[in-house]
Amino acid sequence: MTFKQLEALYWIGELGSFALAAQKLHTSQSAVSKRVHELEQAFDTALFDRSQRSARLTDKGEEMFVLAKGLLDQRNAAIEQFGRAEVVARRVRIGVTELTAMTWLPRWVELIQVHYPQVTLEPDVDSSVNLREKVLADELDLVVVPDAFADTRIPSKQVGAVExxxxxxxxxxxxxxxxxxxxxxxxxxxxxxxxxxxxxxxxxxxxxxxxxxxxxxxxxxxxxxxxxxxxxxxxxxxxxxxxxxxxxxxxxxxxxxxxxxxAVPYVAMYKGEHRSSLLASVVMLAQESCDFSRMFQGD
CATH class of the missing domain: 3.40.190.10 (Periplasmic binding protein-like II)
Known part of the structure; x- marks a missing residue:
């Protein structure tokens, strides 16, 4: 059993599609199918009900999904706890509104790159409501938006305010x-x-x-x-x-x-189950960078 196999199972179960899981993992659908097949062979049990049009987990598949999530979370926590910040390799998808993009986003990006040079940033500039929907759909890891949404599924930390x-x-x-x-x-x-x-x-x-x-x-x-x-x-x-x-x-x-x-408070929001020391650090860097007073600020 490998982490790649567990990742394939987890993201198929989470997204409900082999194709979406392949897109998420930046690989081909055939590669994802192969990893699941290898996992099924290793445990001699079917993990997906192939009589259904959608990717539906069997009972054993549900058990493996929970196990996979736990193991992947432990792996990520271990990498972040014991790995040096400069060698943590991960993709972080951040979403901001237009005002942040026009003011302190350049400085925030520069600080993240200095502290985590191996992290690949994928920024998205959109409306607050769209960004909230994207973080709930796991299309973004972290968004910075006005504090207009009370949602227990998405913890938030204030980063600044706009007059x-x-x-x-x-x-x-x-x-x-x-x-x-x-x-x-x-x-x-x-x-x-x-x-x-x-x-x-x-x-x-x-x-x-x-x-x-x-x-x-x-x-x-x-x-x-x-x-x-x-x-x-x-x-x-x-x-x-x-x-x-x-x-x-x-x-x-x-x-x-x-x-x-x-004044309008701005907060960083991310799904509670995706909390990690890396995201916590990225939020702290947002708090350090947040400054709505000038356009296009660099570090």
Whole structure:
């Protein structure tokens, strides 16, 4: 019995398909089938019910699946505990939102590469909701998103926070006076949509205050949101420090709105059963790197 055979069995059982398991293990479907066949021969028992169209485990296969998971977890823990960080070889799939990608992602990636040069990083930039769905589907190992999801299946650790503010093109809204949020709702608002963690949090916050924008324009892309705000199409909330150069350059005007927008906490999330010392270290490096104040930061 080898770890490759156990990995094949585990991922077929986890993903429900020989083809998906082969993709996960970066090998061919025939190689995965061969490993399972070798395992079945070694124990002289069928591990999969081949009368079914899908890859369904037999009773003995279920027992072996649990055993395989335990042995693979022990192997990974041993490698991380006794292996030097610089020789730990593993693939880590990280997911971030657009704002993180535009600010501190380069620094985070550099730090991971310095501490774990043998780790292969696979980054994914997507909306918060999509990233959460991907980590639940085991398509990503770790995601950094706004803290908009309470889910016991996905433990989280705070890595930082973003201060946002209402902004518009200079002259679009009368400057120099305090504006109440209910007043602001009368203007054309440009808002992040329901796939955005920030959008979800601020939508809930405004509803709790009894504020309902008349006809908001929903924008799913942060770069587009900034561009449309600069164009004068409407008023939007933007990350205050990240766009500070645009405020200083006169492309955007900061509005004094009361009550002010609350800060949005960002968290690192990963499935509880996939917790490891490597992922814990990657989260710590995220906490060290997290800085939403400047665009495209290097180490």
């Amino acid at each position: 946002s503010a209402w902004m518009c093109k200079p002259g679009l809204v009368e400057a120099g006076r305090r504006i109440r949020l209910h007043e602001l709702a009368q203007y054309q608002l440009l808002l992040q949509g329901p796939r955005s963690g920030t959008g979800l949090l601020y939508d809930s916050w405004m509803k709790n205050l009894g504020v309902q924008p008349a006809k908001p324009i929903v924008v799913h892309n942060l770069v587009a949101l900034i561009g449309l705000t600069v164009s004068g199409l409407g008023v939007s909330y933007l990350p205050r420090e990240a766009v500070a150069p645009m405020l200083q350059g006169g492309l955007l005007a900061l509005l004094d709105v009361t009550p002010a927008l609350p």
